[in-house]
Amino acid sequence: MEREMNQLFRSIYETYQAPLRTIARRYGVEYDDIDDVVQETFAAYYQYYLFKDGEEIGNIKAMLTKILKNKCVDLYRRNCRIGKVEWDPEDGRVPTAVLLRCMGKDVSDLVIENHRYMEIRGIIDAMKPDWRDVVYYCCVLEYSPSEASELLGISGTACRSRLMRARIYLRKKLGPEYMPQFAE
Numbered sequence: 001m002e003r004e005m006n007q008l009f010r011s012i013y014e015t016y017q018a019p020l021r022t023i024a025r026r027y028g029v030e031y032d033d034i035d036d037v038v039q040e041t042f043a044a045y046y047q048y049y050l051f052k053d054g055e056e057i058g059n060i061k062a063m064l065t066k067i068l069k070n071k072c073v074d075l076y077r078r079n080c081r082i083g084k085v086e087w088d089p090e091d092g093r094v095p096t097a098v099l100l101r102c103m104g105k106d107v108s109d110l111v112i113e114n115h116r117y118m119e120i121r122g123i124i125d126a127m128k129p130d131w132r133d134v135v136y137y138c139c140v141l142e143y144s145p146s147e148a149s150e151l152l153g154i155s156g157t158a159c160r161s162r163l164m165r166a167r168i169y170l171r172k173k174l175g176p177e178y179m180p181q182f183a184e
Helices: 002-026 031-048 060-079 096-102 107-126 129-140 145-152 156-174 176-182
Strands: none
Touching: 002 031, 002 060, 031 060, 107 129, 107 156, 129 145, 129 156, 145 156
């Protein structure tokens, strides 16, 4: 039984380690800390969620992502405590990089981001249902096009084609000021 658990855990680790590293980076985790956060995520998953009464529980991807998000938040909180800040002994000031990392966004920036979000969400909601579904699965839920195509019951080629058309449509609707955000 233990050998089967180890093999299962190894396959889960090999499957999800790269995507979790990408997600951690998106959450703003520094490159030096990514491996630690990902390892802590897998350790927590193994300890609490891998098996319950001999059966695997839950959606692996969702559970790992949720644990990783919590680990990223914990790391951010640890790094932003004033007690953890190293003071510059010469002039007694906090390094600027530490302060910038610990500061929240300005209220005006949050309002602008919320307005942009609502604008983009309105355009997506107004799209053809075929495009909207693909955008929802691929961009919001972060499924790969092949996973989204399986869930939607369409071919992978159709899924990628719809996603490409939806992105082009979104770029046209949003105009040139949004172009850098959708250059991916």
